[in-house]
Amino acid sequence: xxxxxxxxxxxxxxxxxxxxxxxxxxxxxxxxxxxxxxxxxxxxxxxxxxxxxxxxxxxxxxxxxxxxxxxxxxxxxxxxxxxxxxxxxxxxxxxxxxxxxxxxxxxxxxxxxxxxxxxxxxxxxxxxxxxxxxxxx
Numbered sequence: 704x705x706x707x708x709x710x711x712x713x714x715x716x717x718x719x720x721x722x723x724x725x726x727x728x729x730x731x732x733x734x735x736x737x738x739x740x741x742x743x744x745x746x747x748x749x750x751x752x753x754x755x756x757x758x759x760x761x762x763x764x765x766x767x768x769x770x771x772x773x774x775x776x777x778x779x780x781x782x783x784x785x786x787x788x789x790x791x792x793x794x795x796x797x798x799x800x801x802x803x804x805x806x807x808x809x810x811x812x813x814x815x816x817x818x819x820x821x822x823x824x825x826x827x828x829x830x831x832x833x834x835x836x837x838x839x840x
Contacts, residue, residue, distance in 0.1 A: 708755060710746070713786050713831050714762040714776070718743035720828035721759045728805030729790075731757075739764075757788065759829075780830045783808075787832035795837035799823045802835075813837070 715721040718736075725731045725747040734756060735746035742764050748756040762768075762776045762785075779785035792798045795813050802825055803809060810824040810832065822836040 710756045710758050711788060712758045712760055713788055713827070713829070714780060715743075715745070715759040715827075715829045716761070716777075716780060717828055718745055718759075721745060722747075724805065724807070724827050725757070725759070728802055728807060730801075783810075783826045783830040783832055785830065787834065790833065790835045791838045792835055793838055795821060795823060795835060798835055807833075 722733060722736075722745060725745075726733050730750070731747040732750050733745065733747055734753075735744070737744045742761040743759075744761070744764075745759040746756050747759065762780070763773055768776070776785060799813050802823075808826040810826060811822075813821060813823045815821050820836050822834050824832060824834045827833055
C-alpha cells in the first residue's frame with residue numbers, strides 16, 4: 704500500500720486568531736480559506752510540504768451534533784482538552800522562542816522527556832495542544 708497523511712483537522716473558534724497563530728507565529732502557509740454561513744475552514748501547512756496540511760475547522764459545523772455535544776466541545780476546547788497535534792523541528796529552542804514571542808499559552812518549555820525525546824508544548828488560540836518535538840539535525 705502507498706498511503707500518506709494528507710490533512711489533519713483541528714477545531715478553531717476564531718478564524719482571524721487561528722490564521723495569525725499558524726501563519727504569523729508558526730510560519731505556515733495559508734492554502735485555503737473557505738467561508739460558508741459565517742464559518743471558515745482554513746487550510747494551513749508548512750512551506751515546502753505542499754502535501755501535508757492542517758484544516759482548521761469550525762466544530763459547530765460538524766453534522767449530527769446535538770446541542771449538548773456542541774456545548775461539551777466548546778467546554779473541552781476552553782480547557783484545552785479537545786484536540787492536539789504533534790509537530791517536529793530541528794531547532795526546538797529557536798522555534799520555542801518564536802512561539803513564546805507570539806504570545807501563545809506555554810504549557811511546557813523545552814524538556815528532555817524520560818521516553819527519549821526533547822519537546823515543548825503550548826496551546827493555540829482555540830485551546831488545542833500543540834507539541835513540538837526536536838528531530839535530529
